[in-house]
Amino acid sequence: MSEVSSTRIGFRDAMVTLAGEREEVVFISTDSILVVRGEPFFEHFPERVIELGISEQNGVGVASGLASSGMVPYICTYAGFLTMRACEQMRTFVSYPNLKVRFVGANGGLHGGNREGVSHQFTEDVGILRGMPNFTILCPADGAQVYEAMLASADIEGPVYIRIGSGREERVFADGTPFEIGKIRVMVDNGNDVALFAHGFVLNRVLEAARLLKEKGIGAKVVEVATIKPLDGEGIASILRATGCAVTIEDHTIINGLGSAIAEVIAEESQGYLVRLGLQDVYGESGFPDELLDAYGMSVHDIVAAATRAMEKKHQ
Amino acid sequence: MMSRLDEVSRALRRDVVEMVYRTKDGHPSPSFSVADIITALYFEIMRIDPANPDWDDRDRFVLSKGHACPILYAALARRGFFAKEELFTLRHLNSILQGHPYAPKTPGLDATTGSLGNGVSVALGMALSAKIRKKAYQVYVIVGDGELGEGMIWEAAMAAAHHKMGNLTVFIDNNNYQSGGMVGKISGPSPIDEKWKAFGWHVQTVDGHDIDAIIAAVKSAHGVTGQPSAIVCKTVKGNGVSFMVGENSWHKRVYTDAEYRVAIEELGGVV
Known part of the structure; x- marks a missing residue:
């Protein structure tokens, strides 16, 4: 019997860990914090949640401003609302000036979007970002690996994209298995x-x-x-x-x-x-x-x- | 008699004429409509340190209408962030002065811009950083009136008011022109002041070429807490050079030798 993990919870838990260790870490929500069951983060660090409402382009622009003035913003919402709707903001305002912004794209793939259908199934996100210089692009396999990838990428100076899913992914790796960036x-x-x-x-x-x-x-x-x-x-x-x-x-x-x-x-x-x-x-x-x-x-x-x-x- | 700041503003315009003439590229008339706002900011209002451009407590400025960067570059050079000779490398290979603002290359430049509609969001991020980190700095943005057609401006306007960003001031360069002609014929941002009010902003309207009035409006904005400020600046595209006013081709155009001489002389310079 396979065991279910959750990439969304993996992301959320890593946010709590990172915010506890680093005061510059903030969470930008475009009415998306509940998507990743973010309540524990909000309870621990209410002053470090920036809720902007449903406005992804604005969210990435705000992330650019935060990153250029001492903060490390993590913006998480559906992958396509970042990589497509806010594609130009990711390119010109984050990737080009090489700012330390982390993008976490949910509903990656058919598996991630599943019953929502095509508007919420994102099957182009990785390809869109591959063409942007400075980006680190990570596609971890399960919840525990998302947690590890978040921690492993925390010190990267430029922008990082981490692809997550619906929150119902099959566990592949044992908890604590390291995630090594840049290596097969x-x-x-x-x-x-x-x-x-x-x-x-x-x-x-x-x-x-x-x-x-x-x-x-x-x-x-x-x-x-x-x-x-x-x-x-x-x-x-x-x-x-x-x-x-x-x-x-x-x-x-x-x-x-x-x-x-x-x-x-x-x-x-x-x-x-x-x-x-x-x-x-x-x-x-x-x-x-x-x-x-x-x-x-x-x-x-x-x-x-x-x-x-x-x-x-x-x-x- | 012309004030010290009016003299500065004319000198910055002359620098722009010189830059466009010598490098054969750039946007002169959009630079001139914001020349007096830039002068007020960089020579009176903003707390900045040219010897320490990355000073964390400095005030920040975002030129959302990034194509007007020649006037900003001129201000940064005259404030001593880099040598004046750099101005004449504008838009050339290996220059620190890109065609549109690119912060990593230009000392004193706070934000990368150029694609319209993005500056208020970037400035909001800077203002939120001050709030979270309990810093006292102010953040200023200039947006064009044509640029108000970008929906993202209004996303940011809504969010900034919601977050009660008293440390954020937006100047609207209301010169009534955009690249393709009269703003009123191409798009419909009017009434501009009522729109910002409706989005929850403290709004003032000033003559955008009256530097004292701009400074007074900013001081008044500083007194408003818990609300971001918009200052609608009534401006003239090309202001300062007679043949550029009312002739929108100067949005992006290069001076001939004769035009160059007239422009410099009208701006109180000597060729």
């Missing part, structure tokens, strides 16, 4: 037949697929790429040199996200054959999280089939 993590190493690169709330599925592949006599490596930027290009290239083929699995459009990042490494630093799983240049729809991932090509079966396909390409 080989979670399973069953051989050199194929590499499975993934991040976020599909990692549990990838682990299951690796197990099924092993039963079929196929040795897969499961590689978590939780830091999309700065990308561990050398680590990825060394995996690819060993396997010669790979599958990427991301709850995001296959354009500009993890799949594109791995393709860039293959093109520039290595060689190999790639199959990209994720949204195939389409929008999602309302549904239950696991149902949606299955319906949009990210089932365990799809991952196994994609691994086989990648190996066939390699051997052609």
Whole structure:
């Protein structure tokens, strides 16, 4: 039986920890503090919650002003309301002057947005931010990892984006497992037949697929790429040199996200054959999280089939 | 007889003429409509220290209509934040003076701007930081009247009043022109004062070329606590040079040799 964790609670708990240690930490809410069950933060640090109402562009502008005058603001709301509605504010007023603002985007992916449907399912956020210099982009896999990623990124001087979900993510890592920024993590190493690169709330599925592949006599490596930027290009290239083929699995459009990042490494630093799983240049729809991932090509079966396909390409 | 601050304001305008003429780029007439506000702020009102531009207790200024930055750069140079010769590198490669304000490169510049509509939010963030950290500094912003078409201005206006930001003052540069022509023909911000009042702000209206009146209005705004202040400045785009007034092409235009001479002379300078 799988265990549910919550990326939203992971974020909230890390906020309480960070605010206790650092007086410059503030929480910007655009009527979003209840989204992350933020009541404990509000109870402990009422003077460090800045409620701005439903105004995300204003929220990012305010974050810019705070960060340029001694504070470290964390702004958390739905991923697309930050990366799309306030995209220009994130770029020109935070990324360009390289300010210490933290963005936490909820409802990442189909899994994150699930029954809300497309307006609240964000499958382009990572790709939008990859093009902005100075950003650190983190996609932790579960609640405990979000907590660790928040702490691990606390001292980064420039802007940071952390992708979270709906608050119902399957636990992948044991509590206290460190989150290392900028490094890939080989979670399973069953051989050199194929590499499975993934991040976020599909990692549990990838682990299951690796197990099924092993039963079929196929040795897969499961590689978590939780830091999309700065990308561990050398680590990825060394995996690819060993396997010669790979599958990427991301709850995001296959354009500009993890799949594109791995393709860039293959093109520039290595060689190999790639199959990209994720949204195939389409929008999602309302549904239950696991149902949606299955319906949009990210089932365990799809991952196994994609691994086989990648190996066939390699051997052609 | 012209006051000390009026002399400063004319000198800043001359610097802008010189910058645009020599570097062959920049926005002269939007600079001139805010010249007297900038002079009041940088040469009388603001507590700043050119020897210590990052002084944490300094007053802050945000030029939301960032394209008017030549006049701000001129003020920073004349206050001693950097050498005057830097002015003539404007918009050139490796300059500390970008086409629109970029704080990390320019000593004394508090905010990166240029894309319209963002400055009040940035200033609100600075003002909130003062409130949380119990600092006494003031935050000033200049927005254009055409810029009031940006919805984000009103998001910030609503939030600033809600948070009772008595340390925040917005100047509206009401010159009645925007890039494409008369504001009243392109968009409908009027009545500007009533709008800010309705959003919960303390509102005054002044002649934006009367430096004493601007200073008096700011002092009056300082006396208002628990409420942000808006000062609607009635201004003239291109004010100070006769051939620029009423001719909106000077929003962004380069002086010919003859125009340069006339402009400098009208501003009390010698070519």
